[in-house]
Amino acid sequence: MQTFANRHVAWLAALASLAAAIGGACTGSRLLDMAAMAFALGGVWSLLRRRAARNAVQVPENGPVAERDEPSPPAALDSDDLDSFVDGMLARHRYALLLRRQLVSNLTEEQYARARDLLEENMALVPAGSVSLTPTDRGSEDDDEDDDAGRVVKHVNALFLDRYPVTNLQYREFVEAGGYEQMSIWEPAIWTAVLDFVDATGMPGPRFWKHGRYPRGEEDFPVVGVCWYEACAYARWTGKRLPTEPEWVKAGSWPVPLSDRRQWQRRFPWGDTMDRERCNLWGSGPGKVVAVGEFSSGVSVGGVYQLIGNVWEWTTGNFGGPDRAGRELTLPTPMKSIRGGAFDTYFENQATCHFQSGETPLARKHNIGFRCALSLCDVATPTRGDEPVESAVDEAETQTPAGEGVEI
Amino acid sequence: MIKEGAMPMDSYRLAQYAVQIPCYICGVDNTYDAELCRQCYAPMALAHQAATQKIAPRMVATIGASSVGKTVYLGMLMDMLSRQPDRLQMLARGAFSISLQQATASALARGEFPAKTPTEPERWNWVHAQLKMAGHKQPLELIMPDMAGEALLEELDHPHTYDVIHPLLSKCFGVLVLVDTVKLQSGSLDQDYFTMKLLSYLAELDDHPKRGWANRPIGFVLTKADECEECFADPAAFAQSRAPGVWRQCRERFRVHRFFAVSVAGGCAYRNSREGRVRVPLRIEPRGLIEPFEWLVKQR
Numbered sequence: 001m002q003t004f005a006n007r008h009v010a011w012l013a014a015l016a017s018l019a020a021a022i023g024g025a026c027t028g029s030r031l032l033d034m035a036a037m038a039f040a041l042g043g044v045w046s047l048l049r050r051r052a053a054r055n056a057v058q059v060p061e062n063g064p065v066a067e068r069d070e071p072s073p074p075a076a077l078d079s080d081d082l083d084s085f086v087d088g089m090l091a092r093h094r095y096a097l098l099l100r101r102q103l104v105s106n107l108t109e110e111q112y113a114r115a116r117d118l119l120e121e122n123m124a125l126v127p128a129g130s131v132s133l134t135p136t137d138r139g140s141e142d143d144d145e146d147d148d149a150g151r152v153v154k155h156v157n158a159l160f161l162d163r164y165p166v167t168n169l170q171y172r173e174f175v176e177a178g179g180y181e182q183m184s185i186w187e188p189a190i191w192t193a194v195l196d197f198v199d200a201t202g203m204p205g206p207r208f209w210k211h212g213r214y215p216r217g218e219e220d221f222p223v224v225g226v227c228w229y230e231a232c233a234y235a236r237w238t239g240k241r242l243p244t245e246p247e248w249v250k251a252g253s254w255p256v257p258l259s260d261r262r263q264w265q266r267r268f269p270w271g272d273t274m275d276r277e278r279c280n281l282w283g284s285g286p287g288k289v290v291a292v293g294e295f296s297s298g299v300s301v302g303g304v305y306q307l308i309g310n311v312w313e314w315t316t317g318n319f320g321g322p323d324r325a326g327r328e329l330t331l332p333t334p335m336k337s338i339r340g341g342a343f344d345t346y347f348e349n350q351a352t353c354h355f356q357s358g359e360t361p362l363a364r365k366h367n368i369g370f371r372c373a374l375s376l377c378d379v380a381t382p383t384r385g386d387e388p389v390e391s392a393v394d395e396a397e398t399q400t401p402a403g404e405g406v407e408i
Numbered sequence: 409m410i411k412e413g414a415m416p417m418d419s420y421r422l423a424q425y426a427v428q429i430p431c432y433i434c435g436v437d438n439t440y441d442a443e444l445c446r447q448c449y450a451p452m453a454l455a456h457q458a459a460t461q462k463i464a465p466r467m468v469a470t471i472g473a474s475s476v477g478k479t480v481y482l483g484m485l486m487d488m489l490s491r492q493p494d495r496l497q498m499l500a501r502g503a504f505s506i507s508l509q510q511a512t513a514s515a516l517a518r519g520e521f522p523a524k525t526p527t528e529p530e531r532w533n534w535v536h537a538q539l540k541m542a543g544h545k546q547p548l549e550l551i552m553p554d555m556a557g558e559a560l561l562e563e564l565d566h567p568h569t570y571d572v573i574h575p576l577l578s579k580c581f582g583v584l585v586l587v588d589t590v591k592l593q594s595g596s597l598d599q600d601y602f603t604m605k606l607l608s609y610l611a612e613l614d615d616h617p618k619r620g621w622a623n624r625p626i627g628f629v630l631t632k633a634d635e636c637e638e639c640f641a642d643p644a645a646f647a648q649s650r651a652p653g654v655w656r657q658c659r660e661r662f663r664v665h666r667f668f669a670v671s672v673a674g675g676c677a678y679r680n681s682r683e684g685r686v687r688v689p690l691r692i693e694p695r696g697l698i699e700p701f702e703w704l705v706k707q708r
Contacts, residue, residue: 332678350692357674367693
């Protein structure tokens with residue numbers, strides 16, 4: 001167990017060296033790290049400011065005014081401040097941020113265990129491997145390039161993917177924590193537009209909320225009415241990111257290698273045949289968005305729910321290129337890729353793991369939500385007990401019970 | 409030696425020709441084996457079904473400018489009502505009645521919009537269907553043609569160019585007037601002018617104080633509203649601001665009317681083809697399609 005002094009010094013050391021510390025060997029997401037860390041730094045600085053303000057108030061009333069107005073030196077955080085800071089982050093589902101390499105060594109064992117438990121409870125492991133982004137009923141070439149048949153096969157590194165789409169309740173934590181005012185988590189190119197990301201009453205928040213609140217009784221519904229940039233900002237705030245297209249497809253289609261150059265992957269998370277009782281599409285559900293826990297029989301092999309139906313999900317990929325028949329599309333505006341279909345998707349062939357549609361990144365539609373991803377290599381590697389994470393992943397790849405999440 | 413045999417007496421066949429069957433739309437007499445009316449080119453199956461089943465189908469028209477989305481609206485509406493019996497259930501009468509929804513749904517599932525409806529009435533798709541409504545014992549027999557926008561425009565400018573349009577619209581108990589939201593939003597007034605022409609035409613078709621068009625229901629359907637969310641929030645307000653001529657004419661001339669917003673595609677892109685730049689749907693998410701139709705048939 002670390003002493004308070006050690007923890008304090010370590011926290012400040014980790015946070016003060018953020019700018020230089022960005023750029024881990026395997027992240028490949030400098031901007032994400034920078035933003036996430038900057039926000040963490042902002043959290044600690046606000047604590048310091050509060051502490052400084054408290055000290056200022058404690059100045060005797062008869063003291064000189066000038067003395068009171070002088071800025072006090074930042075006071076040291078006490079253990080309660082640090083614990084409450086970590087507790088707050090865990091309560092707001094920001095465990096991924098705490099599990100970053102730069103910060104994890106500063107957690108107590110108990111805090112680390114809680115963060116890991118939250119990770120395993122809320123995110124499913126998607127093992128590394130190749131995935132075909134184009135529908136196929138035969139094997140796919142295990143090649144990282146476009147093959148002759150027009151099929152696109154990509155390699156995916158192991159990652160964690162949210163088991164459920166981000167809910168209204170989770171997103172409210174972001175809104176209430178001032179997520180729309182923390183410019184460090186928004187892409188600089190979009191700063192001028194953030195003021196326009198308001199709800200029906202002009203408050204910061206998703207488009208269909210009112211007075212900064214989601215509709216009554218919809219706390220477990222996926223958040224909709226958020227544009228791609230809002231989804232990215234939320235993901236950064238939690239220390240995560242949006243999934244790439246290959247990652248999303250791999251989580252749903254769960255490819256199974258049949259040989260060195262062939263693999264089989266399913267059209268839907270549950271198999272190759274559409275079963276409308278497993279997903280919320282047009283004609284199979286109530287005709288509106290439902291809670292993320294419903295249609296649980298449509299879970300993927302890895303334990304990811306509602307990949308198909310209910311709401312489309314933003315991914316990081318750009319939409320464009322040729323359509324399904326190989327004909328080039330011209331987009332009216334640049335678009336981001338969305339996947340999975342929604343409650344109002346009419347045709348089954350547009351609600352498969354491979355179907356891709358697009359939407360302008362500023363669109364805040366009633367049927368587009370998102371879920372977050374986290375690269376396995378971005379999660380700190382300290383072991384749980386004596387078991388290294390890598391060996392746990394190997395174990396997970398060989399034990400994939402249907403309908404159950406893979407534990408690491 | 410006497411040989412016996414059976415020979416058909418052609419005179420009996422010829423006798424059937426003597427009985428003329430009036431077209432259900434224009435009333436012109438046709439021979440019993442005519443497939444299309446010789447005058448208006450409406451399918452004679454409509455008349456045969458009405459006669460043999462002793463029913464009197466009522467008519468609803470879906471009208472609007474060219475490329476406003478009449479075929480997509482009607483085809484998808486048919487498909488939705490036949491696939492998901494909820495408040496309304498539609499059962500097609502005759503194989504010809506399924507052609508429209510088949511062509512529309514197939515094209516949309518392929519990621520294309522259906523081909524443009526030809527201007528020639530003999531190539532139009534007609535739908536004769538039985539509509540069952542929750543709370544109503546008697547089903548409603550309906551006839552709905554998929555008319556070409558160019559033909560409507562030609563008829564407005566030069567009446568009686570198409571023999572089918574005048575009698576059809578005269579007999580309709582209500583119409584759905586489709587207006588292109590995207591064009592309205594872009595500031596183009598063409599939709600406003602065209603729709604005003606249509607309304608004037610309807611008003612002059614039948615000005616009977618009770619049975620005339622002033623008292624028949626007219627649903628204004630703002631199509632392609634997926635590209636304009638504010639249209640969904642308040643279609644009437646959108647029409648008032650973007651199609652002021654239509655909005656004012658409705659208030660003055662038609663007592664039973666309502667504005668609706670609908671969309672079929674969730675997003676669109678363009679593809680270059682031999683015909684030029686073609687609009688294609690990125691995904692199909694029908695929204696608000698049933699409401700205008702349901703409102704209309706409940707006004708009968």
